Amino acid sequence: MATTQLELDSLRAFLAIADRGSFTAAAGSVGRTQSAVSLKIRKLEDALGKPLFFRNAHRTELTPAGELLLGYARRLVRDSDAAVAHLRAPEATGAIRLGIGELFVPDHLPRVLTRFRRTHPRVRLEVQVGLSADLLKEMRAGALDLVVASRDSDDMGGRVVWTEPLRWVAATDFEWSEDGPVQLVALPAQCPYRRMAIDALAGMGRTSEVVYACTSLLGVEAAIAAGSGLAILGQSSLLRNPGLRDIGRHLPPLPVCQIAVFGDATSIHDAGGALIRFIEDSLTSEASLLKV
Known part of the structure; x- marks a missing residue:
């Protein structure tokens, strides 16, 4: 045919x-x-x-x-x-000091950056992974050119390149209890999801305690899957990890997570603009495949 x-x-x-x-x-x-x-x-x-x-x-x-x-x-x-x-377009050249928020690393950016390096071999990427707040401080101090990180509000500025729903996440065998403090697994204190979880639970009259803190998202997911507690994570964590499930029926609704690019691409020659365009185009395709 x-x-x-x-x-x-x-x-x-x-x-x-x-x-x-x-x-x-x-x-x-x-x-x-x-x-x-x-x-x-x-x-x-x-x-x-x-x-x-x-x-x-x-x-x-x-x-x-x-x-x-x-x-x-x-x-x-x-x-x-x-x-x-x-x-x-002319082939981009130069170097970019790029900061990537820990919350975004495991799912999407490694694939995108690998494709970018193949497409723009004359651009040198110096990548640093960390918490969004720390990376933005370094950018303002001149140590980074661009940062891809979570955005709490429009006031933060930045150019949104990815959105996904946030979920209350626990192990597949987790059993909700109305008694005692809610046990949380979280990234360090600067993490916006950690603050969001504590405030949301307080708003429904529940106390909470962080029983496990880790500096990497993969570590947080592993601790949740092992039954250490619950956390707020992006929906892609559920799709990637079969040991996790959404327990949101017990808890307050959550907003959509926004990931944005921060920094002035025009100040770092054509390489910065090429990277931002590539990230936007690639993540648009990633989102259509993710079906969140």
């Missing part, structure tokens, strides 16, 4: 109509005549075997098939544009 091919120009015309609500407005935005846009949509509909738009006198609206295609079309066009931009 022959494989149906989707032309990028046709997908661009499709997206323009979906975003602007008419063939006429879309034609102007993509620099084509209305008849040329109509022809592209007709070919796209013929290739897929389904109508993509309901047409009426007031507005053009997506059919169910059009709604389904919309997400795929945006991703295909975005990936195509990103590939062209990366391949046409």
Whole structure:
């Protein structure tokens, strides 16, 4: 069976109509005549075997098939544009002193940085892992160029490159008790999740005690899986570690974790901008695979 091919120009015309609500407005935005846009949509509909738009006198609206295609079309066009931009851009050079927050290390950044080194072999990365608060202090002191770390609030600034839900996490055989202090496993005192857990429990009238503290996220996960206590972690920890489960039904709801890039990429020549773009593009793909 022959494989149906989707032309990028046709997908661009499709997206323009979906975003602007008419063939006429879309034609102007993509620099084509209305008849040329109509022809592209007709070919796209013929290739897929389904109508993509309901047409009426007031507005053009997506059919169910059009709604389904919309997400795929945006991703295909975005990936195509990103590939062209990366391949046409001058090769980045230089050195970047990069700080990476401990909460983000095990899941995503190692894969991203390995791909970045292959793609930009002339950029030298000097990577330091630590707690977000410590890394941001070092950056402000001039010891680091960029920091990828958790962001507690918009006031902190930074450029958000990753989000995921936070969960109350415990061992798979954990049994919730209404008696006594809640036993917590945590990173050191500067960790925002540790403060969040203590405050949330206090808000529901429960005392807590940190019974196990560790300087690495993998160590925290191992202690939880061994039954030492519970903690607040990103949902990706649950997906990666079968010894953990979500016990949130007993506890207050949690916000979404934001990971941001801090620092002025323009101050460290083209290498910094290349790294930030690469992280953003790569983590967008990671998020679609993670399905959190």
